[in-house]
Amino acid sequence: MRATLTLQVIRHQCIADGIYELTLDGRGLIDSVDPGQFLHILVGSGDVHVLRRPISIAEFDRGILRIVFRVVGAGTRWLSKQYEGALLDVLGPQGRGFPLPSSVSRGLIVGGGIGVPPLLELAKRLAHRGVELDVILGFPAKAHAFYSDEFASFGTVHMVTEDGSLGTQGIVTDVVRNLHAEHSLSWSHFFACGPHGMLAGLQTYFRDQDIDGYLSLEERMGCGLGACQGCVCETKGLLNRRVCTDGPVFNWREVVL
Amino acid sequence: MNTAVDLAGLRLRNPVMPASGCFGFGREYAEFYPLSCLGAVVTKAITGSGRRGNPTPRVTETDGGMLNSIGLANPGVDAVLCDELPWLRQQGVPIIANAAGSTVDEYCEVVDKLSRSGLVDAVELNVSCPNVETGGLSFGVDPDILCQLVTAVRPLCTVPLIVKLSPNTTDITAAAGAAAAAGADALSLINTLVGMAIDVKTRRPILARGVGGYSGPGIKPVALRMVYQTVKSVNIPVIGMGGIRTGIDAIEFIMAGAAAVSVGTANFTQPDACVVIVREIEEFMRQEGIGCLEEIRGCAL
Ligand SMILES: Cc1cc2nc3c(=O)[nH]c(=O)nc-3n(C[C@H](O)[C@H](O)[C@H](O)COP(=O)(O)OP(=O)(O)OC[C@H]3O[C@@H](n4cnc5c(N)ncnc54)[C@H](O)[C@@H]3O)c2cc1C
Numbered sequence: 001m002r003a004t005l006t007l008q009v010i011r012h013q014c015i016a017d018g019i020y021e022l023t024l025d026g027r028g029l030i031d032s033v034d035p036g037q038f039l040h041i042l043v044g045s046g047d048v049h050v051l052r053r054p055i056s057i058a059e060f061d062r063g064i065l066r067i068v069f070r071v072v073g074a075g076t077r078w079l080s081k082q083y084e085g086a087l088l089d090v091l092g093p094q095g096r097g098f099p100l101p102s103s104v105s106r107g108l109i110v111g112g113g114i115g116v117p118p119l120l121e122l123a124k125r126l127a128h129r130g131v132e133l134d135v136i137l138g139f140p141a142k143a144h145a146f147y148s149d150e151f152a153s154f155g156t157v158h159m160v161t162e163d164g165s166l167g168t169q170g171i172v173t174d175v176v177r178n179l180h181a182e183h184s185l186s187w188s189h190f191f192a193c194g195p196h197g198m199l200a201g202l203q204t205y206f207r208d209q210d211i212d213g214y215l216s217l218e219e220r221m222g223c224g225l226g227a228c229q230g231c232v233c234e235t236k237g238l239l240n241r242r243v244c245t246d247g248p249v250f251n252w253r254e255v256v257l
Numbered sequence: 258m259n260t261a262v263d264l265a266g267l268r269l270r271n272p273v274m275p276a277s278g279c280f281g282f283g284r285e286y287a288e289f290y291p292l293s294c295l296g297a298v299v300t301k302a303i304t305g306s307g308r309r310g311n312p313t314p315r316v317t318e319t320d321g322g323m324l325n326s327i328g329l330a331n332p333g334v335d336a337v338l339c340d341e342l343p344w345l346r347q348q349g350v351p352i353i354a355n356a357a358g359s360t361v362d363e364y365c366e367v368v369d370k371l372s373r374s375g376l377v378d379a380v381e382l383n384v385s386c387p388n389v390e391t392g393g394l395s396f397g398v399d400p401d402i403l404c405q406l407v408t409a410v411r412p413l414c415t416v417p418l419i420v421k422l423s424p425n426t427t428d429i430t431a432a433a434g435a436a437a438a439a440g441a442d443a444l445s446l447i448n449t450l451v452g453m454a455i456d457v458k459t460r461r462p463i464l465a466r467g468v469g470g471y472s473g474p475g476i477k478p479v480a481l482r483m484v485y486q487t488v489k490s491v492n493i494p495v496i497g498m499g500g501i502r503t504g505i506d507a508i509e510f511i512m513a514g515a516a517a518v519s520v521g522t523a524n525f526t527q528p529d530a531c532v533v534i535v536r537e538i539e540e541f542m543r544q545e546g547i548g549c550l551e552e553i554r555g556c557a558l
């Protein structure tokens with residue numbers, strides 16, 4: 001039988017403006033994680049906050065997990081105040097993460113803002129397999145940017161900010177176009193997580209190209225388990241699919257954004 | 258000590274059942290505990306053909322609970338009979354199928370198929386959906402329309418018929434009386450209250466549809482009052498629900514006269530909420546020296 005897990009916070013860090021990283025001890029509780037899976041985290045005792053909050057697993061190493069989140073409301077604010085020793089009630093690892101196809105020859109990883117964290121574990125796994133990676137990370141501004149050095153050990157990192165305070169000025173799709181059209185780079189697969197507009201932009205950009213790709217989607221969730229139908233996304237099939245259990249990662253050609 | 262209850266001829270091992278729409282068809286929660294620990298399982302709403310439901314966002318947390326505008330998303334009665342109920346039948350728990358539709362004909366089709374299948378122990382008629390025949394008003398708000406609907410499905414329903422009432426009316430006892438007069442075997446209440454939340458940054462409602470159903474702890478006082486009033490006004494059993502999180506909450510509904518209780522939103526907070534509630538009811542009975550729930554049912558009336 002499944003159960004919720006109690007994970008202890010073993011490290012608390014503010015890693016950028018309004019962005020926090022928590023390291024959680026899941027040893028003996030969580031044996032394996034697929035990149036892109038998430039934890040459905042209880043806020044407080046659940047008396048005030050009836051819905052859990054989905055937060056991606058950024059990295060997993062022998063039972064130790066890292067999560068990274070931006071404070072946007074009451075739940076993430078509470079989470080940002082959980083220091084070393086605090087206990088989190090979590091459901092997970094939840095969802096279907098990124099597949100790691102053996103056919104990846106050169107991979108493109110695209111992350112936007114708070115969509116960056118789940119791509120770290122993915123980059124690590126692909127790099128360990130010897131896959132060559134181009135990583136494009138986009139943020140609003142330098143103050144919000146994080147993890148560029150972490151990704152640098154797994155691939156060639158291209159930073160892009162909307163205000164130009166770090167890396168190229170613009171948005172991630174500008175960099176994709178630049179690498180692809182001007183530097184004639186091409187990829188067998190792409191993997192992306194970020195705001196809706198960014199994912200839609202990638203879908204449009206790659207529309208006529210022979211490339212495999214996976215998108216990780218975000219949706220408001222109820223149960224986080226597949227039971228309530230709250231978190232669905234539209235796909236080309238007849239019925240919707242659930243982001244919490246059929247996703248959050250979907251084949252880029254399957255979803256209607 | 259005995260927690261068993263009798264509900265319109267159904268024998269339930271305890272009074273706790275998950276509320277419709279908060280438990281799917283049981284598969285996801287069966288990973289957490291054997292469904293046979295429950296009094297019954299109430300399914301997600303089942304309609305004539307499959308429905309995608311409303312656009313997202315269609316759930317969000319709000320003060321004292323949550324809002325949803327799922328909109329009866331389900332694969333349709335034929336798919337449910339083929340893919341979901343045979344599995345659920347194996348779990349050793351009574352099944353209450355929640356039936357919905359936009360027209361009287363659609364309700365009749367769903368109830369007929371469910372009751373003929375032999376796979377369900379009772380039907381719960383969800384009358385909170387918009388009635389396309391009368392221009393989108395919910396079937397549940399007008400006692401006359403409700404009476405017509407219940408009268409139409411009654412002869413097709415060979416298992417106990419439960420009518421689930423909407424709280425979005427001025428007088429819930431009028432709807433309760435109409436359903437009882439038309440032949441309902443039991444009532445369940447309350448469904449969600451209409452509510453909304455606004456994102457002040459985007460200056461737009463959070464739910465794509467604008468408004469949605471409010472559920473969770475915040476609605477409990479209203480739900481309890483409506484159960485109390487309804488129990489006083491009709492002679493058929495009432496399943497009480499709305500904001501139940503603990504065994505003590507459930508006991509309050511039973512003291513207000515409920516024969517059994519449903520638990521919705523609390524399943525999202527803790528996936529094992531229903532079994533914890535059963536345990537807490539037992540604990541309360543032990544502490545208070547209560548031998549069976551009949552001893553306290555309606556004691557607050
Ligand atoms: C699969 C998945 C993975 C995610 N991973 C991360 C991550 O790694 N880091 C991170 O910072 N954020 C992540 N998010 C977004 C995160 O869940 C929300 O920022 C968070 O729920 C906001 O909660 P809050 O109480 O602070 O905000 P509030 O706005 O107060 O929340 C109110 C309600 O809306 C929901 N909600 C609000 N914004 C979002 C959103 N963008 N997505 C989903 N639900 C939302 C909340 O869960 C809650 O039910 C992820 C979302 C999903 C679906």
Ligand SMILES: Cc1cc2nc3c(=O)[nH]c(=O)nc-3n(C[C@H](O)[C@H](O)[C@H](O)COP(=O)(O)O)c2cc1C
Pocket residue numbers: 222228230276277278279301302325327329355383421447448449471472473474476498499500501519520521522523
């Ligand atoms: C996500 C969600 C989906 C629901 N779907 C249905 C449904 O399909 N049919 C129905 O009769 N009630 C539905 N309801 C209402 C619940 O069954 C219940 O009446 C209500 O939520 C109040 O109980 P609670 O406060 O314990 O959640 C739904 C509620 C929620 C939160």
Ligand code: FES
Pocket residue numbers: 220221222223224225226227228229230231232242243244245
């Ligand atoms: S959140 Fe309930 S089905 Fe996905």
